[in-house]
Amino acid sequence: MIRRVPEGAPIVNAAQMRAAEEALFATGMSQDTLMERAGAAVAEQVSRLAGGRPVLVLAGPGNNGGDGYVVARLLAARSVPVSVARFGQPKAGAAARMAAQWDGPVCDLIAAQPHPVVVDALLGIGIPRPFDDGIAAKLSAIMAAAALRIAIDLPSGRHADTGDGSGRADVTIALGALKPAHVLGEGGAACGHILLADIAVPVPTDVLTIAAPVLPKWRYDVNKFSRGMIAVVSGAMPGAGWLAGRAALAAGAGYVQLVGTAPAEGAPHALVRRTITRATDLEAVLDDDRIGAVVIGPGLGRDEDAHTLLDIALASPHDLVIDGDALTLLGRSVAERIGADRRRVCLTPHAGEFARMFDSAGDKLTATRAAAQASGATIVHKGPDTVIAYPDGRLIVSTGTNPGLSTAGSGDLLAGIIGARMAAGDGGSDPVAAGVWLHARAANHMDAVFAVDALPDRITQEVNACPTR
Ligand SMILES: NC(=O)C1=CN([C@@H]2O[C@H](COP(=O)(O)OP(=O)(O)OC[C@H]3O[C@@H](n4cnc5c(N)ncnc54)[C@H](O)[C@@H]3O)[C@@H](O)[C@H]2O)[C@@H](O)CC1
Ligand SMILES: Nc1ncnc2c1ncn2[C@@H]1O[C@H](COP(=O)(O)OP(=O)(O)O)[C@@H](O)[C@H]1O
Ligand SMILES: [K+]
The missing domain is CATH 3.40.50.10260 (YjeF N-terminal domain)
Structure with a gap:
């Protein structure tokens, strides 16, 4: 139900x-x-x-x-x-x-x-x-x-x-x-x-329950960069990066690069694959001020290359969505690693990743708020009761979502959607909450069992149904 x-x-x-x-x-x-x-x-x-x-x-x-x-x-x-x-x-x-x-x-x-x-x-x-x-x-x-x-x-x-x-x-x-x-x-x-x-x-x-977002209106001269250019860093499990990139396109990004030493092959061709020779080459790819957000973590792995890619993403000036393995690599040192608030950082841990990064004392609202305040990042603490905590203490809760989301890969989609919304710029509702809402809403329109590969098309429908401002 x-x-x-x-x-x-x-x-x-x-x-x-x-x-x-x-x-x-x-x-x-x-x-x-x-x-x-x-x-x-x-x-x-x-x-x-x-x-x-x-x-x-x-x-x-x-x-x-x-x-x-x-x-x-x-x-x-x-x-x-x-x-x-x-x-x-x-x-x-x-x-x-x-x-x-x-x-x-x-x-x-x-x-x-x-x-x-x-x-x-x-x-x-x-x-x-x-x-x-x-x-x-x-x-x-x-x-x-x-x-x-x-x-x-x-x-x-x-x-x-x-x-x-x-x-x-x-x-x-x-x-x-x-x-x-x-x-x-x-x-x-x-x-x-x-x-x-x-x-x-x-x-x-x-503290509020999540609400339908208003998305930023496109100017008449909108282009693929101003609509939101994002770089999804692909790692040891390229399928996860692919899912994040695919979801970013579905959520309205204008230009999605999938960057890695072996980014996933296959459609859609709208995903721009940037194959790099060495992990250190990521630095040159991210040296591009048109990039609105970098998504790192889905399928990143935890090997030496993963550490290098994460170091480079953290050293870049871009807004970041940090998910999956990247969260585990950051662990308890997250606050010092993500540094001061010159850009927006969104962390998307599930319960296991959260416990590896933060003290989980108190209920989920209390623990997530404390984590956002300690890290300076916006935190999406996922699960059937997803709690979004902002560094200023505000909380948004998304619940009543299709449990069919409990499939490997659905979190990768969420990271991509949030990245796309962050890169789309200001003018609408908060992009992190918008991303969580679009992901949940799309899932709520699916049957109980669905393949995550099928969700992006539904996400696009939800984006198109949102009002703009
Ligand atoms: N404060 C107000 O003026 C308003 C309160 N409202 C209602 O009032 C409720 C809260 O009222 P209360 O503070 O009276 O709390 P409750 O209505 O939850 O009742 C608490 C009473 O039940 C007893 N109790 C608890 N477990 C028991 C058990 N196992 N066996 C026997 N007795 C047990 C307690 O000792 C206490 O006397 C709200 O949830 C809401 O429904 C609404 O009328 C709106 C206005
Ligand atoms: N029982 C559930 N009910 C609703 N949503 C769920 C449930 N279980 C998981 N989810 C959602 O599914 C997604 C799973 O993300 P995650 O655990 O990171 O998976 P993965 O990394 O394999 O993609 C999150 O958005 C989470 O909130
Ligand atoms: K009651």
């Missing part, structure tokens, strides 16, 4: 969400008003998704339960058949007042009957404790019998900041902002499709 995740949505942790709500309460907004707003947004989606089927709302002891009672009341008002199974009782505050207003069918969770649609309002961003055995068994029976499980804010039992825990849903309606649990790792996948309910709580954050 390819999860749907809202684009350009804010992501905050539980403490930041609570602070945002407190700030709103300090302006005079009441907790009841906010809970009504949250419940109304959720009821709207549930009534659409339920399509007239009977709904069971599981209502817990906290404010998440309070939202659940509002949802039940608003669904009943729309003549949706709805009943409540309660787990504990909200003792005070808005949640207790919402529970008191529910005058429809209600029973204890342990006595609940299966329903086709279940709304999980047991636990939200409060710190979850494991359910005791009887409740856990009942809950899994109710969930297993449901055709549609909709979680309010989080699948109950998942920790908002880490996604750890055990709840699952088909659809999760995030309130006000996404939380790390919605996007990271197994917890993210357990949330199913994500909908964002706008409850008008301002959430200042520099």
